[in-house]
Amino acid sequence: MAGLTLGQAPTRRGRPSARRARRQRLFRWVVVAVLAVFFLLPLFAMLEFTTRGAGGKLSFDTWKLLFNWGQLSQTYPDLSAGITASAGLVVLTVALMLVLLVPTVIWVRLRLPGLRRVVEFICLLPLTIPAIVLVVGLAPVYAWVTYFLGGSSLTLTFAYTILVLPYAYRAVDAGLSAIDVRTLAEAARSLGAGWGTVMWRVVLPNIRSAVLSAAFLTVALVLGEFTLASLLNRSNVQVAINLLGKSSATMSVAVSLAALVLAFVLLLLLSLVGRGRRRAQEETS
Amino acid sequence: MSATVRHPAEPAPDPAATAPGGRSRPGRARLSRSQLGHARSLVGVVPFVAFVTVFLAIPTIVVAxxxxxxxxxxxxxxNLSALANGYIIDAFTRSILLSATTAVIGAILGALLAYALVTAKEGGLLRRIVTAAAGVLAQFGGVTLAFAFLATIGWSGFVTVFLREHLGIDLYSHGVWLFDLPGLVLVYTYFQVPLMVIVFLPALDGIRPQWREATESLGGSTWQYWRRVAGPLLAPAFLGSTLLLFANAFSAYATAAALVSQGSPIVSLQIRSALTSEVVLGQQNLGKAMALGMVVVVAVVMALYALLQRRTAKWLG
Known part of the structure; x- marks a missing residue:
């Protein structure tokens, strides 16, 4: 009907919509430009702050030190310990998330569809429990963890796995919804595959990109986590940055920027993976 | 694993193959076998349930x-009546004020940006870049964000120095506000706007151009279109997203902890001092009471959000 009106009176309808398009373009660029300044300014300021040398000259000493691991761990032992702890936590948490969550979600889909809502509820629960609240309840639990496993910072991986549950679950669940798990599983079973083979060699390869995005989100979250680490008296890169901020602001800003750029790259990769997946779906459907 | 329980490729124990008289027995056997299979399936979720019990359920119960x-x-x-203490009430009030302010600012700016993106060409470069950047920046918080702002408008930050040396403007002529509530509002806005873009964009995408054309063909103006068609349709989505932003700001801790080193103006920092400082006699569990208060606030907000989300899905899903 709208097309009909447009066809009948092209001059009368055409002009206002062209004006609107122009107005919208102007509005768009003003909004985007203003907000771009607001969002890019702190990033630029961080770069400027860390390259500020004596006498107003450009200096890359901080960055050279940051990428010189031997010297860094000598000058700032706490920082290098924090970076090591965070790297270990990233690996452990991704592994624990993959081992614990992915098989469970697939298994529930295939064999226990009645439990799906329950598992979803459990996985999304950490969204309504702020980390600062979780840490209050985790303190006694971690007293036991320390008793059994020692006070290493790597034990944080248990709590981090809880924190990433909502994000990882949604990623994996979206991946599973996009494929026909049941038919795939039945086809494999009718050809004589055991459940292990079904999960490992049939379902998992089909949700590879979903699992990858769950892993990326986990990495980004673990790299940025501060609340639990600091209040459970453990160390990671964020705790180290915060400590360092009191003595060497330049270095802590440099590490912040580096951590941020790393998270940027990871999450941009993630959005590329997501787009690739969507495109592949569009092509198949 | 449970290949013996149900194997479609092996139809040997078919009830039809047995004599008619013995039909009931294999039937019952199969029933108990499927129960057995169900029980065995349940074993598959035991590790997950055990882990979640220890690290999620027990902490929640400990707090409650x-x-x-x-x-x-x-x-x-x-403990609960101690929540009525002046300084705790103040902390809750400030937390709610901070969260509401940043939620409203973030919602308005984010909605404007999201609308700007919707008017752009679908799948265009601008939209792709901004959505990806919003996805990154919404996750950006914590200590790194605090240091980003210290480098920007801290005492020797880039903007502060630039304004002081080139324009003669002193950002802090009325005192250093970065480490107080106004500073927190500014810093929180940095992650609230991108979050709004992410959660509000799908709703805006649900608006069909045909509705606008229909309004125009009926003689409606742009104002009438926004007032009577798009506005009411988008209102639940906008409100819901604002609530989500509120919950997001309310539960934030790390940014404030890194910025504010003196005093505990907001609830999450009050919980920190309850956890770390020497425990006042008779108030060992005060932190847990405050934590419970936080959970209640967040839970109420999230329940409202879910409600509004359902309303949004009716038209814009």
Whole structure:
């Protein structure tokens, strides 16, 4: 009907919509430009702050030190310990998330569809429990963890796995919804595959990109986590940055920027993976 | 694993193959076998359930029970009544004020940006870049964000120095506000706007151009279109997203912890001082009571959000 009106009176309808398009373009660029300044300014300021040398000259000493691991761990032992702890936590948490969550979600889909809502509820629960609240309840639990496993910072991986549950679950669940798990599983079973083979060699390869995005989100979250680490008296890169901020602001800003750029790259990769997946779906459907 | 329980490729024990008289027995056997299969399937979720119990359920129970337990281990309501203390009420008020302010600012700016993106060409470069950047920046918080702003408008930050040396403007002529509530509002806005873009964009995408054309063909103006068609349709989505932003700001801790080193103006920082400082006698579980208060606020907000989300899905899903 709208097309009909447009066809009948092209001059009368055409002009206002062209004006609107122009107005919208102007509005768009003003909004985007203003907000771009607001969002890019702190990033630029961080770069400027860390390259500020004596006498107003450009200096890359901080960055050279940051990428010189031997010297860094000598000058700032706490920082290098924090970076090591965070790297270990990233690996452990991704592994624990993959081992614990992915098989469970697939298994529930295939064999226990009645439990799906329950598992979803459990996985999304950490969204309504702020980390600062979780840490209050985790303190006694971690007293036991320390008793059994020692006070290493790597034990944080248990709590981090809880924190990433909502994000990882949604990623994996979206991946599973996009494929026909049941038919795939039945086809494999009718050809004589055991459940292990079904999960490992049939379902998992089909949700590879979903699992990858769950892993990326986990990495980004673990790299940025501060609340639990600091209040459970453990160390990671964020705790180290915060400590360092009191003595060497330049270095802590440099590490912040580096951590941020790393998270940027990871999450941009993630959005590329997501787009690739969507495109592949569009092509198949 | 449970290949013997149900194997479609092996139809040997078919009831039809047995004599008619013996039909009931294999039937019952199959029933109990499927129950057995179900029980065996349940074993598959045991590791997950055990883990979640220890690291999610027990902490939640600790907080909930601790809030009602006195130092002597007896049930009491004194922790909750201690929440009525002036400084705790103040902390909750400031937290709610901070969250509401940043939620509203973030929602308005984010909605404008999201609308700007919708008017752009679908799948265009601008939209792709901004959505990806929003996805990154919404996750950006914590200590790194605090240091980003220290480098920007801290005492020797880039903007502060630039304004002081080139324009003669002193950002802090009225005192250093970065480490107080106004500073927190500014810093929180940095992650609220991108979050709004992410959660509000799908709703805006649900608006069909045909509705606008229909309004125009009926003689409606742009104002009438926004007032009577798009506005009411988008209102639940906008409100819901604002609530989500509120919950997001309310539960934030790390940014504030890194910025504010003196005093505990907001609830999450009050909980920190309850956890780390020497425990005042008779108030060992006060932190748990405050934590419970936070959970209640967030839960109410999220329930409203879910409600509004359902309403949004009716038209814009």
């Amino acid at each position: 029970v601790g809030a009602f337990t006195g130092d002597d281990g007896r049930p009491t309501l004194s």
